Amino acid sequence: MEWWMILIIIFSSLMFLFIIGVPVAFSFLFINIIGVYIFWGGNAGIEQLIRSIYRSIASFALLPVPLFILMGEIMFLSGVAQNMMDTLDKWLGRVPGRLSMLAIGGGTLFSTLSGSAMAGCAMLGSVLVPEMEKKGYSKQMSIGPIIGSGGLAIMIPPSALAVLLASLSRNSVGELLMAIIVPGIIMALLYAGYIVIRCTLQPELAPDYEVEKTPFLEKIMLTFKYVLPLGAIVFLVIGLMFLGIATPTESAATGALGCFILALVYRGWDWSIMTRSISSTLKITVMMFMIMAGAMAFSQILAFSGASSGMVKLATHMNMHPMFILIFMQIILLFMGIFMEPLTIMMVTLPVYTPIIKSLGFDPIWFCTIMLINMEMATTTPPFGLVLFVMKGVAPSNTTMGDIYKAGLPFLVCDAIVMALIMIFPALALYLPNLMK
Numbered sequence: 001m002e003w004w005m006i007l008i009i010i011f012s013s014l015m016f017l018f019i020i021g022v023p024v025a026f027s028f029l030f031i032n033i034i035g036v037y038i039f040w041g042g043n044a045g046i047e048q049l050i051r052s053i054y055r056s057i058a059s060f061a062l063l064p065v066p067l068f069i070l071m072g073e074i075m076f077l078s079g080v081a082q083n084m085m086d087t088l089d090k091w092l093g094r095v096p097g098r099l100s101m102l103a104i105g106g107g108t109l110f111s112t113l114s115g116s117a118m119a120g121c122a123m124l125g126s127v128l129v130p131e132m133e134k135k136g137y138s139k140q141m142s143i144g145p146i147i148g149s150g151g152l153a154i155m156i157p158p159s160a161l162a163v164l165l166a167s168l169s170r171n172s173v174g175e176l177l178m179a180i181i182v183p184g185i186i187m188a189l190l191y192a193g194y195i196v197i198r199c200t201l202q203p204e205l206a207p208d209y210e211v212e213k214t215p216f217l218e219k220i221m222l223t224f225k226y227v228l229p230l231g232a233i234v235f236l237v238i239g240l241m242f243l244g245i246a247t248p249t250e251s252a253a254t255g256a257l258g259c260f261i262l263a264l265v266y267r268g269w270d271w272s273i274m275t276r277s278i279s280s281t282l283k284i285t286v287m288m289f290m291i292m293a294g295a296m297a298f299s300q301i302l303a304f305s306g307a308s309s310g311m312v313k314l315a316t317h318m319n320m321h322p323m324f325i326l327i328f329m330q331i332i333l334l335f336m337g338i339f340m341e342p343l344t345i346m347m348v349t350l351p352v353y354t355p356i357i358k359s360l361g362f363d364p365i366w367f368c369t370i371m372l373i374n375m376e377m378a379t380t381t382p383p384f385g386l387v388l389f390v391m392k393g394v395a396p397s398n399t400t401m402g403d404i405y406k407a408g409l410p411f412l413v414c415d416a417i418v419m420a421l422i423m424i425f426p427a428l429a430l431y432l433p434n435l436m437k
């Protein structure tokens with residue numbers, strides 16, 4: 001059987017299972033069992049599948065994933081993030097779209113403490129949206145900035161999805177975490193620029209209001225109390241890794257320990273916060289690792305069947321510039337983001353994309369950075385973006401999904417601009433990783 005026929009059968013079977021509602025992890029497992037039985041020789045293939053699943057998750061490089069998720073859960077449940085938002089609010093002057101700018105600034109800061117886009121959106125939405133409604137903000141300026149900034153948790157370390165992407169593509173976790181810093185900051189700046197320009201041209205979208213003045217000394221005290229300690233957490237996660245003092249796993253462990261200490265200092269020992277944080281982290285981590293275990297075996301089946309090598313030959317023999325092939329690959333990812341969540345997209349496409357990228361001679365860290373931007377867009381792409389559903393859960397009752405879709409679209413355009421910039425100027429992603437070498 002030709003490789004392309006095998007590829008069509010495998011992917012159409014996988015899509016069929018997704019459509020009928022079979023959980024992603026079990027869909028991969030079902031396809032894997034049938035595939036290894038056919039291509040790997042019956043019962044011997046099943047035994048090899050078990051070994052492959054074990055090797056895919058028994059990896060030291062994956063340990064930062066639960067630790068990054070735990071950091072975000074502790075910050076969210078302990079109220080530390082809320083104190084940070086209150087302090088940032090006191091520093092903002094009377095800028096156009098003041099509360100929208102607060103959402104961008106707060107979301108960016110929270111992203112340096114949490115690897116979860118959904119946690120960031122939930123925190124910002126529950127805190128800011130009711131206040132924005134009272135001040136007469138339009139839904140575009142209340143919901144949109146929160147959707148955009150919530151997704152920054154994927155693009156600013158610590159990012160659990162970046163760790164998974166690096167592991168799946170067999171690249172350096174530390175280098176990819178460094179590579180996404182500059183693109184993440186550019187995205188935040190574009191969001192802020194869009195808000196200022198839009199609110200200056202259409203001030204009715206975000207009406208001006210009187211801001212309570214806070215003494216300068218009080219703002220300094222609050223900053224030392226609630227913001228600078230968070231800077232220490234950022235250093236523990238990013239600084240130690242950049243300086244080469246600690247591995248990504250060690251940095252994640254010290255960051256999680258630092259978050260526990262902060263929660264203890266601010267809230268005291270609260271068993272409910274600790275148990276809820278650990279329970280939520282376990283649920284998310286098990287879900288991710290089950291999907292990942294199935295996807296790693298799935299990539300081996302594609303390679304063994306000849307489908308991966310066939311795709312590589314097709315891509316390299318096309319009479320087309322490699323950059324156009326890269327753009328086409330991103331368009332496919334954007335389309336898949338309409339219907340699927342990021343982790344599933346990565347599992348389905350990386351087994352095919354990784355060998356193609358290597359054969360075309362692209363830098364794998366640069367490609368992973370572009371792909372991660374695409375995955376960030378998938379969380380906010382209608383109709384099935386996970387962040388959109390989280391936003392619906394915390395938004396006022398009169399908010400429709402149509403309102404949420406409309407509010408998020410300008411920020412998707414900003415994301416697309418950043419993706420284009422990284423394609424044109426690879427140094428934006430590769431400068432920091434190169435400093436580590």
